[in-house]
Amino acid sequence: MPQPDSLSLTQRLKQAGLRLTAPRKVILRVLDAADDHPDVEELHRRAQALEPGISIATVYRTMNTLAEHGLIERHSFAAGRARYEAQPAEHHDHFINLETGEVVEFRSDEIERIQQDIARAHGFEIVSHRLDIFVRPRR
């Protein structure tokens, strides 16, 4: 059951009872424009480009707040910095191209279904999951 994703990030932020502050306006715009999976430093860089003065601590805190409220997803594909994306309309998993660092999204209803089946067989209920596939181009 995905959330009402027809709403903009801004609308969802207010709906969650959070304040639409100046830094958040900028960060939400950055997230909305992103078609990749930027880390906090990159988000900060992009936000700074739009509006200098935003603190990186605020980016960190905002990502925490947005994640807690389900407006974004946090990933940790590799060691090091976490990476983020706006909560997608439909769940997907990721290929990480080890040669380029590029991240490609995919989705398999079949895999999703099997996960459910196995979890149920073990007496579990799935809260969340992540499937990260590290790949390289076929030669």
Next chain:
Amino acid sequence: MPQPDSLSLTQRLKQAGLRLTAPRKVILRVLDAADDHPDVEELHRRAQALEPGISIATVYRTMNTLAEHGLIERHSFAAGRARYEAQPAEHHDHFINLETGEVVEFRSDEIERIQQDIARAHGFEIVSHRLDIFVRPRR
């Protein structure tokens, strides 16, 4: 194509051209005895119990070395410390019980196959992957 897993960790260590030092003897024994997914602190604790004086820096370095040579697997189920296990004979994925912290292993040949198919369809070759499923007991 799994590696020659019939060999003991010790044998594989030597075969990799690594030195079988006193601390490593202990750490390998700890890894071999573990049936769970301990973190560095826990490994250090267990190693200390067998042989006081082993430094945690050595445990860190040893885990890196063993991982580089494919003798162990490193996991990061949650934020915080990484967790380890001896390279299993057969690949498996993990359920993480959010209520107890317990880790349960499972394997689905079907999921593995589908991953291969999708990767191939994208022109990728899989190097590695991880599927972590965070669950709770069904009420």
Next chain:
DNA sequence: CACCAATTGCGACAGATTCGCAGTTGAAAC
């Protein structure tokens, strides 16, 4: 327009892991 809890910027702090370095030691070669 006043009010006040939520939010921000800043620098200090924390947790996990890595690193530099001097001393030790496997194990290969005498």
Next chain:
DNA sequence: GTTTCAACTGCGAATCTGTCGCAATTGGTG
């Protein structure tokens, strides 16, 4: 059995990512 020396170790300092305390600011409601 000795010698030899690069690999390895212990220690503490350093690094890196992320969090926190606090005083100042500010959304948004009345």
